[in-house]
Amino acid sequence: xxxxxxxxxxxxxxLDEQDSSAIAELFSQAHPADIADALERLTPAKRPHAWIxxxxxxxxxxxxxxxxxxFRDLAHELDNRELIDAIKILxxxxxxxxIPDLPESVLADVLFAVDTETRASLGEVLSYPEDSAGGLMxxxxxxxxxxxxxxxxxxxxxxxTELPEHTDTVFLVDRSNRLTGILPLDKLITGPANTPAIxxxxxxxxxxxxxxxxxxxxxxxxxxDLVSAPVVDEDQKLLGRITVDxxxxxxxxxxxxxIMAAAGLKEEEDIFAPVAKTTRNRTIxxxxxxxxxxxxxxxxxxxxxxxxxxxxxxxxxxxxxSMGGNAGTQTLTVVIxxxxxxxxxxxxxxxVLKKEAMVxxxxxxxxxxxxxAIAAAWYQSPxxxxxxxxxMMANLVMGAIAGVCIPVFLEKVGVDPALAxxxxxxTVTDVVGYFSVLGLATVxxx
Amino acid sequence: xxxxxxxxxxxxxxLDEQDSSAIAELFSQAHPADIADALERLTPAKRPHAWIxxxxxxxxxxxxxxxxxxFRDLAHELDNRELIDAIKILxxxxxxxxIPDLPESVLADVLFAVDTETRASLGEVLSYPEDSAGGLMxxxxxxxxxxxxxxxxxxxxxxxTELPEHTDTVFLVDRSNRLTGILPLDKLITGPANTPAIxxxxxxxxxxxxxxxxxxxxxxxxxxDLVSAPVVDEDQKLLGRITVDxxxxxxxxxxxxxIMAAAGLKEEEDIFAPVAKTTRNRTIxxxxxxxxxxxxxxxxxxxxxxxxxxxxxxxxxxxxxSMGGNAGTQTLTVVIxxxxxxxxxxxxxxxVLKKEAMVxxxxxxxxxxxxxAIAAAWYQSPxxxxxxxxxMMANLVMGAIAGVCIPVFLEKVGVDPALAxxxxxxTVTDVVGYFSVLGLATVxxx
Numbered sequence: 001x002x003x004x005x006x007x008x009x010x011x012x013x014x015l016d017e018q019d020s021s022a023i024a025e026l027f028s029q030a031h032p033a034d035i036a037d038a039l040e041r042l043t044p045a046k047r048p049h050a051w052i053x054x055x056x057x058x059x060x061x062x063x064x065x066x067x068x069x070x071f072r073d074l075a076h077e078l079d080n081r082e083l084i085d086a087i088k089i090l091x092x093x094x095x096x097x098x099i100p101d102l103p104e105s106v107l108a109d110v111l112f113a114v115d116t117e118t119r120a121s122l123g124e125v126l127s128y129p130e131d132s133a134g135g136l137m138x139x140x141x142x143x144x145x146x147x148x149x150x151x152x153x154x155x156x157x158x159x160x161t162e163l164p165e166h167t168d169t170v171f172l173v174d175r176s177n178r179l180t181g182i183l184p185l186d187k188l189i190t191g192p193a194n195t196p197a198i199x200x201x202x203x204x205x206x207x208x209x210x211x212x213x214x215x216x217x218x219x220x221x222x223x224x225d226l227v228s229a230p231v232v233d234e235d236q237k238l239l240g241r242i243t244v245d246x247x248x249x250x251x252x253x254x255x256x257x258x259i260m261a262a263a264g265l266k267e268e269e270d271i272f273a274p275v276a277k278t279t280r281n282r283t284i285x286x287x288x289x290x291x292x293x294x295x296x297x298x299x300x301x302x303x304x305x306x307x308x309x310x311x312x313x314x315x316x317x318x319x320x321x322s323m324g325g326n327a328g329t330q331t332l333t334v335v336i337x338x339x340x341x342x343x344x345x346x347x348x349x350x351x352v353l354k355k356e357a358m359v360x361x362x363x364x365x366x367x368x369x370x371x372x373a374i375a376a377a378w379y380q381s382p383x384x385x386x387x388x389x390x391x392m393m394a395n396l397v398m399g400a401i402a403g404v405c406i407p408v409f410l411e412k413v414g415v416d417p418a419l420a421x422x423x424x425x426x427t428v429t430d431v432v433g434y435f436s437v438l439g440l441a442t443v444x445x446x
Numbered sequence: 447x448x449x450x451x452x453x454x455x456x457x458x459x460x461l462d463e464q465d466s467s468a469i470a471e472l473f474s475q476a477h478p479a480d481i482a483d484a485l486e487r488l489t490p491a492k493r494p495h496a497w498i499x500x501x502x503x504x505x506x507x508x509x510x511x512x513x514x515x516x517f518r519d520l521a522h523e524l525d526n527r528e529l530i531d532a533i534k535i536l537x538x539x540x541x542x543x544x545i546p547d548l549p550e551s552v553l554a555d556v557l558f559a560v561d562t563e564t565r566a567s568l569g570e571v572l573s574y575p576e577d578s579a580g581g582l583m584x585x586x587x588x589x590x591x592x593x594x595x596x597x598x599x600x601x602x603x604x605x606x607t608e609l610p611e612h613t614d615t616v617f618l619v620d621r622s623n624r625l626t627g628i629l630p631l632d633k634l635i636t637g638p639a640n641t642p643a644i645x646x647x648x649x650x651x652x653x654x655x656x657x658x659x660x661x662x663x664x665x666x667x668x669x670x671d672l673v674s675a676p677v678v679d680e681d682q683k684l685l686g687r688i689t690v691d692x693x694x695x696x697x698x699x700x701x702x703x704x705i706m707a708a709a710g711l712k713e714e715e716d717i718f719a720p721v722a723k724t725t726r727n728r729t730i731x732x733x734x735x736x737x738x739x740x741x742x743x744x745x746x747x748x749x750x751x752x753x754x755x756x757x758x759x760x761x762x763x764x765x766x767x768s769m770g771g772n773a774g775t776q777t778l779t780v781v782i783x784x785x786x787x788x789x790x791x792x793x794x795x796x797x798v799l800k801k802e803a804m805v806x807x808x809x810x811x812x813x814x815x816x817x818x819a820i821a822a823a824w825y826q827s828p829x830x831x832x833x834x835x836x837x838m839m840a841n842l843v844m845g846a847i848a849g850v851c852i853p854v855f856l857e858k859v860g861v862d863p864a865l866a867x868x869x870x871x872x873t874v875t876d877v878v879g880y881f882s883v884l885g886l887a888t889v890x891x892x
Contacts (some may be wrong), residue, residue: 001650001652001653001655001662001663001666002654002655003651010796013793014721026479031650031669031670031671033670034669037669037788037789040567040789040792041789041790042791042794049633065669066805078731126674154635156634157635157636158635159635160636161636162632163635163636165671166614167632167671167673168612168673168730185631186603186608186609186636187608187615188719189600189603189604189609189631189634189635190607190608190609190636194891204477206448207447207448208447208448209447212447217447217448220447221694222691222695222698223477223479223480223483223511224477224479225691227612227614227673227690232448244673244690244694245671247694248667248668248671248693248694248697249668251694251697251701252668252697252701254701255698255700255702255705256783259701259705259708259779259783260704260779260780260783262708262770262779263707263772263775263776263778263779263780264776265780266781267779268566271780271784271790271798272794272797272798272801275801275804275805276807276808277803278805279808279809279812282767282773282776282809283809283812285772285776286772286773286809286813288768288814289768289772290765290769290770290817291814293764293765293768293769294765294766294820296765296768297761297762297764300760300761301761301824303757303762304760307753307757308754308757309759311753311754314745314746314750314753314760314790315746315747315750316760317741318739318742318746318767318876319736319739319740319744319762321764322735322738322739322742323732323736323739325734326709326726326732326735327732330709330710330728332709332718332733333705333706333708333709334706334709334715337705337706338717339700342483343483343486343717344467344485344487344717345487347459347487348458350489351489351718352462352717352718355717355718355721355724356803358727359721359725362721362722362725363725363728363729363732366725367542367732367736370736380748380840405781430764439673440855
């Protein structure tokens with residue numbers, strides 16, 4: 001990439017060397033997003049030292065670009081006055097994003113610092129849930145009456161010295177401010193000057209209701225290649241617009257969420273947070289895991305006598321548990337992705353279950369034969385091989401069925417499958433794996 | 447969301463009922479992305495039956511929107527003539543995307559079917575790696591000489607009946623077609639008509655070199671809120687442009703890749719692929735997992751005598767292995783994300799290692815105490831509790847260190863950490879977990 005702003009990679013070294021003028025020079029030329037990246041690369045103690053070198057006009061944008069967790073901590077460290085000055089000049093949607101993470105002590109001051117009009121708009125945006133179309137929208141939409149001609153629209157736009165970022169369309173409204181069409185900017189330029197704007201509106205306009213979910217917004221932007229789209233209330237009255245830059249952030253956060261949740265982490269995890277804080281954040285996950293591991297151990301504990309008679313069982317049972325966990329996780333991952341992209345839904349769920357169960361049976365056959373051969377050779381016992389093979393078969397089929405059923409069940413009870421799916425699945429495959437190896441061996445071999 | 451196209455959710459039922467006219471009606475009103483979604487929801491056998499109801503003018507766009515794996519299979523099922531007719535009318539970048547997945551038998555025919563100019567451009571786009579800026583670009587960039595006035599630019603644009611999608615800027619070039627600036631469309635509308643275009647160019651333009659990686663392109667679009675950006679060669683000659691809709695697809699594919707890779711799956715996994723094919727795709731992953739599980743079992747096998755003397759070891763050792771795996775996976779996930787977003791790099795890696803090791807020590811202390819109490823109570827043996835506690839401590843610290851070092855090492859040897867990191871980590875924590883429980887018990891208790 002070629003750009004005019006310099007690389008910020010050496011920020012860590014510059015701060016270590018306390019080279020203030022070099023840092024100020026770097027920040028004065030860098031894009032706010034790059035400065036935010038630089039702050040995230042520092043330990044929390046160093047961030048306020050870097051902050052003072054950020055040009056005042058850029059500070060708000062830098063805050064808006066920061067990872068939530070990093071912002072929350074930094075906001076507590078900064079002087080309230082500086083924080084308010086930085087935030088008050090931002091766009092409404094950016095201020096609305098930051099507000100939930102602000103220290104309570106400055107919240108009222110921020111609302112007091114913005115002008116009356118902004119405060120009213122902010123109140124409106126904040127009245128919608130953070131993860132709805134209303135919460136994502138900005139109120140900088142350009143709207144014109146749908147019956148005026150293109151040249152009048154053009155003259156109206158010329159009166160503004162600049163258009164809001166990502167203005168690729170102008171929204172057409174009737175006399176009650178109800179959305180009646182979307183006029184692309186290129187039609188405005190290329191269309192005949194004296195024809196009414198509504199004649200050049202998009203044939204397939206997409207608009208969002210203020211309470212639409214942000215996943216739906218993200219999918220629509222991606223599917224229909226949108227740059228901006230209007231948000232309306234139930235009477236079709238125009239409330240604001242959503243732009244692709246915010247949707248890109250939503251898509252990145254969703255992906256981050258799914259990846260981090262699978263390890264019991266939050267997407268706003270601050271890599272450089274203090275040790276005590278990080279340990280505390282991760283403790284619940286390890287506690288849940290301890291409980292599930294104890295469940296597996298309890299199953300093993302029921303067969304202590306069998307293990308004492310045939311120690312090979314203790315050696316081989318983790319293999320069966322592990323293979324079931326891995327095969328099940330593959331099914332689980334496919335099903336969770338399919339559910340979140342909409343490819344899997346009630347209509348075809350039964351096909352998915354049938355198919356994955358069949359894959360489980362086929363995988364079960366393959367790995368049962370392999371493990372039977374290994375176990376029989378290792379312990380010179382064909383009958384041990386047969387028992388392990390049967391357990392492997394049972395656990396791989398179980399893993400496949402659990403991989404389909406667990407996310408469906410979790411979704412039904414309102415638990416995020418990306419968070420709890422993996423733990424639930426490996427609990428099932430550990431328990432079934434241990435139980436089938438030890439139980440079958442106890443019945444058939446001892 | 448409100449849109450003019452109908453929901454496609456009931457496509458599965460309509461096909462089952464063989465209600466051809468309802469399907470044709472549905473497809474005639476639906477957006478190509480929705481039709482592609484509908485096809486993905488079907489089993490492979492049914493997709494050609496649905497295909498015939500797609501309006502011919504939409505078929506190319508539908509193919510361009512399909513998941514790669516689904517496209518590859520469908521392309522083999524379709525009549526070559528139909529496939530070529532669908533593809534040849536697409537934009538160059540879309541054709542270039544589809545070509546690597548086309549059956550060889552139609553490849554030449556596709557190149558023969560497009561006009562000479564398109565073929566030349568296609569040759570150029572295909573000459574860049576698929577995952578480079580050159581591979582992502584389209585050749586529909588609008589360029590004008592940088593010294594002409596705004597009203598001349600505007601007149602030039604008016605001569606076209608429509609502008610390419612996502613035209614938010616016009617590129618300014620010198621007489622040798624070298625990029626000299628980027629003119630936003632709103633400046634064209636609001637700026638004084640008789641001033642030179644170059645005076646209104648962006649102050650901080652971002653452009654890409656044709657060999658820049660697509661990750662870099664995606665990060666720049668997200669950080670700098672771009673809608674389109676020019677691609678140039680090393681002499682700054684304008685080659686084409688990248689638009690945000692393609693970048694959104696890149697971001698979604700990357701996220702999909704990371705999530706799927708963690709379970710050893712490809713991002714183009716077709717949920718409804720035939721059982722045999724899916725089983726084959728997943729087999730290598732299970733084979734790798736079997737080898738790592740055997741390594742753990744081999745460690746256990748070295749201590750068969752100890753287990754026979756103290757069966758409690760077989761009951762408790764999976765807990766230590768599992769806790770190490772979970773804590774290590776948390777570190778691993780944070781480090782992989784940090785490396786891929788650039789927050790972690792060589793400059794601050796040592797800070798990450800120190801911190802995560804400290805978190806490991808702290809977690810180790812907490813869970814060592816808990817497990818010591820549980821083990822001592824369960825088996826009425828404080829000394830067994832002490833051994834398990836020491837093993838837990840060792841394995842949690844090891845998990846943290848491995849969680850930092852494994853992705854760094856994998857990246858260095860050119861293996862995708864998202865794919866291999868999890869397996870490598872749990873192998874380490876299983877081996878260390880089993881070895882520390884059994885080894886310590888053998889030395890101290892037996």
